[in-house]
Amino acid sequence: MKPSPFDYHRPAGLGEALQTLAETGSHGKVLAGGQSLIPLLNMRLAAPGHLVDINGLTELATISADASGVRVGALARHAAVERAGSARAVQPLLAQALALVAHPVIRNRGTVVGSLVHADPSAEMPAVLALLGGSVRLARLGGERDVHARDFFVGPLESACLPGEMAVSAFFPALPERSGTAFCEVARRHGDYAVAGVAAAVTLDEDFRITAARVACVSVGPVPVVVDVTGVCGPRPPASVDWDEVARAVQDRIEPEDDIHATAGYRRHLTGVLVTRALRGAAQDAAQSTAHDAGEGRA
C-alpha cells in the first residue's frame, strides 16, 4: 500500500498552482485534506503523475458569510466550518451536516471543497450544496467560472472540475426568512458514510404553513438526488401534511442499489423514513426561527 511514483508540487501561491495544473493537465491532481485521495493513492486506485499540494495556500483557508450566504475557501477544513459562528448563523445546515461527516480527526484535516470535488454520492456536503442550490468556483490559468450544483455533480466520484482547473471556493446560499433545515441519516457505524441520508429545507409563511420544501438524498443515486416536495407539502401547516405521501413522492425519484451493506429495498424504505424525519425537523426549526423573529419584531 504505497503510491505509484509521482512528482510533488507545493506551490507558494494560487497563480503558481494554476500554472502547474495547466502544465500537467489530466496528469495533475490537487491535494488538499487528502482524506480520500491519500487512501486512493496508497491502494494504487489513483495514480496521478503530479500532485499539487495546496496546503501552503493559506489564502484559501477562508470562511466568509454575509446575508446572501457562506463562501468557503478550498483550504477551509470541515472542523473550521463546523465551528464558524458566522457560517452557522447564516446557513445552519452546514454545521448540522458537518457533525455527521466522519470523525473529528478526519474533519480536522479534510476540507469542504475537497469533499465537493470528490463528489461521492454518499457524502453529506455534496447533498448540502445540491439542496441549497449552491455553486463551486473553478479557477484555471487566466480565468474562473462558477458552476451551479445541479451541473457540478456529474456522476459517482465525478464532478465538472476539468483538467487544469481547481475548485477555489464554494458558495452555500442562505435561505429566506422563516426557513429551517435538518440533516438525518442512518450509518452502519458512528461516522460512516450513510446507508441513507436526507437533508431538508423548509420555508413557512407567517401563518406557519409550508411554502417551500426540498430534500436532498444521499446514497440513493449516482449524485445527490434533490426533490422539491413543495407541492405535496403545502401550503399546509406541518401537522396536516400527509408525510407518507411526501415520502412516496421522494421514493419515486430515487435509484438505490444493492450493496454489501444494504439492499436497495431497505435504502428506499429508509429514505422514506428519513424524508419524514428531516422535513418535520426542518419545519420545526423553521417554526422556531419564525417565532423567534416574531418575538424580536415585538421587542
Added chain:
Amino acid sequence: MTTKLFGERVQRREDARLITGQGRFLDDLGANALAAAFVRSPHAHARIRDVDVSAALDVEGLVAIYTWEDLPGLLAEPLPLLIPHPALTHGRTGHALARDVVRHVGEPVVMVVAADRYVAEDACSLIEVDYEILKPVVGVEEAAEAVNLVHADVPGNVGAHLVQEVPSPEGLSAREAIEAAPHTLAFRLDIERSASMPLEGKGVYARWDADDQSLRVYSSTQTSTSVRMAVAAKLGLPLPKVEVIAPDVGGGFGVKIVHPWPEEILVPWAARLLDREVKWTEDRREHFISSAHERAQVHHVRVGFDDDGRVLGLDVNILHDHGAYTPYGIIVPIITSTQLVGPYKIGAYRVEFSSIYTNTVQVTPYRGAGRPQGVFCMERTMDRIAAHLGRDRTEVRAANFIQPGEFPYDQGMTFQDGRPLIYDSGDYPESLRMLKELIGWDSFPAMKAEAAAEGRAIGIGVGCYVEGTGVGPYEGGHVQITSDGRVHVSTGLTSQGQGHETVFAQIAATELGVPIEKVSVVTGDTRRFGYAVGTFASRAAVMSGNAIALACRKVRDKALKVAADALEADPRDLEITDGVVHVAGTPSASIPLATVAVLSNPLRYAFDKETQRATQFAGPQDDDRPPVADGEEPGMEGKDYYSPVRSTFASGMHAAIVETDPLTAEIKILRYVVVHDCGKLINPMIVEGQIHGGVGQGVGGALYEKMVYDEHGQLLNASFMDFLMPYATEVPRIETAHLETPSPLNPLGVKGAGEAGVIPVSAVIAAAIEDAEGITIDRMPISPSDLYSLRAETRLRKTQ
C-alpha cells in the same frame, strides 16, 4: 508494606510505554533494512503459466526477485501441516511461493526485495504473471456439491470428516434418543466469516550475521520458539544459531499463532542469501487476503427433549468452510463440536462435521476458535426449546445444568488437546443466579410492556458457555535474583498486549515477597527462554503463570537456605518481606535478598564492595566442603515447567437488552452484562479488560463483521472502509461480575480468560433481537438491512 499482589487491581505496567509511543513494534525496527513486497494472485483459482519479470528489472533500487523455482531444498516443499489429525485425511497446505496453481486471491506468487517498500511495490506492479483461469469454488454448500474441485486430488472438496458420539446413560444413541423423545425440533443455523484483524498486521525482520554465521529474526508472532524451529529447519541452520524475538505485538487474536507464514521463512532466507537486513511489514489489504479468516459454518441441528426442556438427544451436523488450505488442522470444527455442549448434561450427543475446501483465504483459529459457533447452536437450541414449551428461557437452561457437586464432569468426548473432555470445576446455577439478578431478568417483562406502551421494541437474551483453557503441553518460567536485588522473570510464550508484564510480575512479587518495582518480565525472546508453545487458547496465565510460580518457589527455597546459613537460623523460621529475608517475629535478624544473591555465587574476583563478601577468602567456611555443594548451582536462579494433565474449564454467562427501531430497523444494545468465572483472579482489572475487548469483538461478529466473497472468489470488502468492526461508539458499557471456582488442576487455581468475552455474544444478541421482534433469528451477523428483510418476509408469511 505488603507484597501480596496476587488478586489485586495492579495498574498495567506496560501501558505507560505503549500509550506514549514508546512501544517497539515490528515496523519500528530495522529502519535501514531492505523491504520485501509480494505479487499476490488476483484470481481465486488459476494455473500459473508464466512469470515475466523483465519489465521490473530496470526499476532503480531493485535488489532481487524470487519465484518458487528459486527456492532451494525444504523451502520449496509445501508449508507444514502443524496439527495433523486422523480425521484430516486430505490435509493440504500451500507453498511459500505458489508452485503452479493458486487457490485463493492473495496467495503469494513472487517476492521482490528492494531498497524500500515504495520501490518494491513499483517493481511488483511491473511483473506480469500469465494465469490460466480455473473455475473457482466459493461458498461452503456449493463446495460440498463438488461440481468443481479446489484441489484436484481431494474428492468432494472434503478435507476432513469426523463423527463423535456420546450415548445416553441408558445406552441410547443420539438419534434413538431423539426418536424416543416427547418433543423434537430441527433447524438450521448459520454464522458468517470474520477474522482476527489485529491492529498490527504480521511482519518479519531478519538480520544475518555473516561473521557469526547466525540469524536473528524479529516476527510479530504468537509463538517465537516455534518460528525459530521452523526457520532453522527450513533454512538448514543449527538451532543455536537462530534467535527469534517477538517485539511488542499489536494484537494477535489467533492469526499469529499460525507459523511459519510464507514471509517468516522467505524474509530470513533472503536476508542470509543477500547478506543484507530484510523486512516485510504486512499492509491491511494483504492481511485481508493473505492471512486467515474464521467462523463460517452451517449447522443442522436436531434435538429431542422432555416436558421440562431437558435435552434427551442432540444431533448436530456441521459444514465447516476451511478455505484453501489446512495448515492448522481441524482445531476449529473440533472445538465447535466439543464445546457446543457448554454447561449442560446432554442425554445423548452426536456431532458430525465435514471440513470443506473453498477457493478463499484459509481458516485458522480466531479468538473463541469455534466456540462462538458452538455456543450459538446450543443457546439458540435452548431458546427454541423454551419457546416450544412456553417456558422461561433460563429455567430450561437450569434444568440442563451440570450441578456443582458433579465435578469433575466427563462429557465423554476428546477435546482439542487430545485429552478427555473433563470439566474440572464450576458453579453454573450460581452464575445464572448472579446474572439474572444483575440484568433484572425477572422484572424485564414489566419493562418490556412499559416500552411497548411507548411504541418501543426491546428484548432480552441470555447465553452460557464453558471454555476449555490452558491447553498443554507445557510452558516454562525462569526466575533470577541478581546481586542488585532485582528479579528477572522470563517465559517463552509471547505477549500481544494482554498485560503479561503485569500479571507475571504480580505472581513473582507475591511468591518471592519482593516489591513489584523490582521485578521485570521478558516474554517471547528465545535468547532468554528457548522452550515454549505459544500464546493461544487462553493459556498464558494458566501455563506460564503457574510455571513462573513454580520457578519462584524453587528460588525462594534456595534463598531461604542461603539466608538460613548466614543468619544461623532454621530456614523454616524465615520469611521474605519487601525483599528482605528475616526470622519470623524477629525483624532485626535479617538479610536483603540482594545480599543472599551475592552469597549464592562464590566468587574468585571481587569487582565491587558488595561482591567482596562472596569471594573465597571472605567469611568463615567449611574447609571440607566444596564452595558449591553437590546438587547446588551458583547464583540465585531457578527454572521450572508447568504441564497439566488436561485443560481447565472456565465458564460464563452473558445477558443483553437490545432495542430495535420499528422504522429504521437499527439495533441498539441498551445493556450488556457478564458473569465470568476464570477461577482465581490474578488481576481483576486485567480480566475485565479482556472481557471488554472480547465482547467488543463479539459485537462485531453479531452486528457488523462478514467477509463478502463474490462468485468469482473476490473479497469485496477487503478494507476497513467496508469490513465493519465496531468503534468504541458501537460497543456498549459492559457490566461484569466475577465468580471464583478455583481450578484444582494447577497450583494457582487459575483458568484462562483471554477468549471468554467473545464467545456467547452472537447467541445473546440474536436471542435479544428475537425477543424484541418476535422473529426467529437463525443467522448472524444481522444488520438493519437484514432485519428489515426479515420483517418483510415475516409479514408476507403471515398474510399468506
